[in-house]
Amino acid sequence: MIRILLTSAATALTLSHAALASDGPLVTAEWLEQNLDAEGISVIEVSVNPGVYERGHIPGATNVVWHTDLVDPVRRDIASGERIQELLRAAGVNEDTTVILYGDTNNWFAAWGAWVLDVYGVQNVKLLDGGRKLWEAEGRALDTAAPAHPEGAITVADADATKRAFIADVVAASEGGSADIIDIRSADEFSGKIIAPEGFKETAIRAGHVTGAINVPWGQAVQEDGRFKSPEALKALYAEAGVDGSRPIITYCRIGERSSHTWFALSKILGYDVRNYDGSWTEYGNAVGVPVTNVAGLVWTGQ
Template identity: 60%
Template sequence: MPPSARILVSAAALLAATSSAFALDAPAGPLVTTDWLETNLGDPDLRLIEVSVDPGTFERGHIEGAQNVVWHTDLVDPVQRDIADRESFEALVQKLGIDEDSTVVLYGDNNNWFAAWGAWVFDTYGIDVKLLDGGRKKWEAENLPLTTRVASVAPSEIALPERDEALRARLADVLAVAKGGREGTIVDIRSPDEYSGKVFAPEGSQELSIRAGHVPGAINVPWSTAVAEDGTFKPAEELKRIYAEKGIDGSKPTIVYCRIGERSSHTWFLLSKILGYDVKNYDGSWTEYGNSVGAPIVNVSNTVWTGK
C-alpha cells in the first residue's frame, strides 16, 4: 500500500474512532437524570423538548437547547377531539429536527404530566422518547441553569408511520371491561375525592363532566403514589410492589384514565415503559366517560350536578 493510501486509511480510522467516542451515550432505560442531561447538553444527536401546561413557562426560561411544544395546539387536532393526525405530527417532528438517530428527551412542569402525555403521543407514531426524571421541578431545585435563548435546529425529513391505535383505549374498550365483556384492569389515577365522586374535578378545572364518580371496577391509584418528593419516579421495584398490592401486576391488559388524559399518561409511562406492562391510555378519560349516555358509574358520595 502506498504511503499516501496508508495516510488516508489512518485518517479515516481516526475520524471513525473520534466520531464513536463523541456519539451520544444515551441510557438504555426510559428515563434520563439531570446529571446526564447537564453533561450531554449541546450534543448534536440530542433533541430536548419542553411540554409544559402553564402558558409562558418555556418563554420565561428553559433548559439550554430545548424546543417548545404546546400541548393544546401542537399535539392535538384543532377541529376534532383527537391527537394530532399523522401529517400534522410529522411536520412538527420534522420542524423539531428529529430523525432516526436522535435521542429525544421530554420534560415539563407539573411533575411531567404533559411531558408524559407528549411521550405517549410520540409513541403512537413510533418515536420512542425518554423523560427527564423529575422534570423542571428537579432541574430548578438543583439550581441548574435556564435560558431564554431559543434553539435553532435544521429540519429533518423523517417520515412517520400511521398512528398505532394499540396504545390507545376508546370508550368502547372501557365499557367492554367495565361491563365484564372483556378481561382487563382499569386504573383510575385521579385523587380519592374525584374517584369517590366527592368532587367533579380538581379546583379550578374547566373540563368537567356532569356526573362524578368512577368507572365500575376501576382501581384507584393516584398518580402521585408513584412519585418521590423531588418529582422523580420511585425505584422500579418499589413501583412494582405498590401496584401489585393494588392488584395491578401486568398479568392482564390495563387501561389507565384521569380527567382529560394527561395525568393518566404519567401512569401509562411508568407502567408501560418502566415496568413493561401492557397498558393503554384512555385519553377521553372522565370528561368523555362521565358525560356519555348509557355509561355506568359508581358514585359513593351521591353527588348530583346542579349546573353550577
C-alpha cells in the same frame, strides 16, 4: 500528550456513561446537562403555562405547546400524524434521534407527549426524570433563546390504535373484565365526593368512576422531588392495588394528561401492556348508558 490521552479517556468514559444512562426510559438531569451537546439528542419542552419556556428553558430545547401542537384544536383528538411529523422535523429529529421530553406541572404534559409519540411509533422517546421542577431546583442552567435546528428527516408511522383506549374499550373492560382499569385521579373524584377539583371548568355531569376501576392517584408513583419511584417500588405499588401486568391495563384521569404520566410508569418503566384513555372522565362522565360506580353518591344538580 498526556493531556490528550487523559482528555480522550475522559471523553470515552463520558460517552460510555452517556450510553449507559440513556438506556432506560428516563434520563437524569445530571446526565442531560452533560450530554446537551451530544449528537443524536433532541430535547423538547412541553409546558402548559405560557411564557415558561421562553423565560428560560434547557439550552437547545425546542418548544412544543400542548394546547395547540399536541392535540387537534378543533375536534377532540390527538394531533394528526402530519402535525407531529412537522413538529419533530422542526426540532431536528431523525429516525435515530433520542427524543428527551420534559415540562412543567410534574411532567404531565411531557408524558402526554411521550404517549402521543408512542402512538405514532416514534422510537427512543425518554422523559427527563423530575421534569422542569427538579432541573430548576438543582439550579441548572437555562437559556432564553429559541434554538434553530437543521430540519430533521423523521417519518412517523400511522397512529397505532392499540396504544390508545377509546370509550368502547373502557366499557368492554368494565363489563367483561378484559383489562385492569386504573383511575389516577384523587380519591375524592374517584369516590364521587366531587366531580372535578376546584377551579376546573371542563367537567362532567356524573360523579364517580368507571365500574371496576381501581384508584391509584398519579402522585403515588413519584418521590418528593418529582422523580419516579424505583421500578421495584412502582411494581410493589401497583401489585398492592391488584395490578401485576399479567393482564392489559387502561389508565384514565380527567382529560388524559395525568394518566399519561401513570401510562409512562407502567408501560415504559415496568414494561406492562398499557393503553391511555385520553377521553377520560370528561368524556366518560358525560357519556350515556355507561357503567359508573358512585360510592359517595354526589348527585349532579346543574350547580
